[in-house]
Amino acid sequence: MSTTTMSEYRVDPVSGLKINRTANTLVKWNAFAAVVFLLVGGLFGLGVALTRMPSVQLLSPEIFYLALTAHGLINLAVWIIFFEMAVLYFLGAHVLGNRLATPRWAWTQFWLMLVGAAMVAVAVLGGNSSVMMTSYVPLTAEPHFYLGLILFAVGALIGCFVFLGTLVIAKREKTYSGSLPLVVFGGVTATIIAVFTIVSGALILIPTFLWSVGLIEHIDPMMYRVVWWGFGHSSQQINVVTHISIWYLISSLVFGAKPMSEKVSRGAFLLYILFLQLGSAHHLLSDPGLTSAWKIFNTSYMIYLAVLASMIHGLTVPGSIEVAQRKKGLDAGLFTWLRKAPWGNPIFSGMFLSLVGFGFIGGITGVVMSVEQINMIIHNTMYLPGHFHGTLVVGTTMAFMAATYWLIPVVFQRKIALTGMAKWQPYVFSLGAWVFSIALMGAGTMGVQRRHADITFAGQPLAYQYPEIAKGLMDIGEIFGVIMSVGAVMFIIVVLASIFTGERIAEDSAPWPKVEDADVVFEKSGKKHIGIWGMEAPGTFVLAMILFATIILYYFINFKYLSTVWGMS
């Protein structure tokens, strides 16, 4: 057992957490790397956006495909997974007042991921690996493209085990008592899914690497897709679980809220573990060689239980905020609790925009498009990028940004600089991302294909003209894509300004005022009941019913449209 002296720890004046210095350094470096990659990937994304605008078409097709590959990999994998490593270490060490297991292995995680990302970047920028992030065989990339991905994944896998080891230490050294806190439970959920995900990735990327250097002769393109999506989709579920944990965390930090029901929230996390992996099959709905029975079983029986889990979190997170606000005296009417929320605080506004946007934009569309038949009129159109920007950008990235505003004072011991910019950032970023997603989905509904360098088919004898409104939607969407980029740049400026020039928070400075637990305030008030209609969170229930009605309406609109196209059987 290592010798744990108090100097290895500091008590953070901002959060009151007992923070291990080594763990903190690793959180810092992973979070910093994440933000740098967000910037790099975002710049490629801006290039993509300006090319997909029919009236601009900035990049030539060759550079476009290179930029799209880079954007996908960096923003979908590198930024998010580096940030998730920071979150896992924070949950295992900081939240539990614990040290990090095997810091040396944690550094191995960091460097392997960095070297892996660099190798992929070299391969992509070299111009011979424009195979998109999905790298479907038999498209071929340079061997170091696959090797870089493998190293990156191995790094992440090591990070997962460091986190699990950290939990073992916390249990053994009794840094907490009873059950794990809900957010750490969420972290465990993410880690379990991550292990499954990375193993799936290894199962397909290692043979593909061997194929690229000539040691394996043939990789079946269908088999590649089946296994690859066990990696590709599950990795998105890691993001969902992580950002939902962040929603719960921020609800407690800002409002002193506690989960409405530990049982329900944890049960919902468990549903993800049990039912999500096979749900990855919804990426294969329009593939040959798989039967409808296989598709329906895997995507509906399995995924709908994962959908159920998301619907539950979608209610319990705002519900816990509502309950806390009501207990603190904002018990009048349906929405007073929401109106009087701290909308000028980017930690809250970012989190709440992430929650609402993820539900309405990413969530509803995700449920509808993963119906076997509906998928035929959506598959691989611009609807896809529209949808997953609605989950990954509107949901995950916004939540990570909101969390960063809280993490900077705690982890980097600096006050947020440029608070005015920080206050507006979630709104600018979300405005851009929301309209971008919706407009792209509109264009996709009209048939505009994804990953096309030029949607006008210029110079082709068989050229097809998309409806003018589809091109207009692409223009509008990409203009808001630029606004989204502005929001991202604002975030990066605030982060860099804060960690390099922000006012230092001395270790021995007076503790920051802590938000009181809503329960404590409630007890003091002497009141017994909150809410109306026998519900503690009636406002949230009304919001949830709006979501519910929207799903049903949207579901049947799509079936109505489907029923008008050519007959197929």
Added chain:
Amino acid sequence: MGTSYTPPTNPDWWREPIERTEMIWIVLSFTWCIFMFGWMIGWHWIGNQNMSNETYKTTPEAFSQKVADMQAKYTVRQDEATGEDVVAPPPGSDVYLAGMMWQWRPILEFQKGKTYRLHMSSLDVGHGFSLQPENINFQVYPGYEQVLNLTPNKTGIFSIACGEYCGGGDTMGHHTMLGRIYVKE
């Protein structure tokens, strides 16, 4: 007492009752999930737009031979735009459509309201069959021959774009990959 980042204050949290708002929502959501499950199965009987379950193993050589045979048999005219063969197989027959870098061939002609057995495969990498403006989309791979029973319900000129990134560069590529289906009365 209690937050999401501290251990549950009640060690027996598993036995706590579920609050009404949550309970109603869980029941509603689960009911909807069950409905969606049933509807997706039901559409195979009540709907006219369903995925085909008929797929064969093939090779690019074997498949291009089938395309060539069909083309030799049923070419009816030359296409005005490209001068290529337009192939009009009789209703109910087997029709072969090949995706390749970077075109869908041959150009086909169908009759409205008639059903065709459309075989799709790729001669090189993965492609996506994307019929516009209907916006019907399928994955197409080398080595797999999917058979789709297709019944056009409108007349006109329909384009096939590519829905799966298949490489290419500045002059030709994924974004220039096209094919065509004419549908007449």
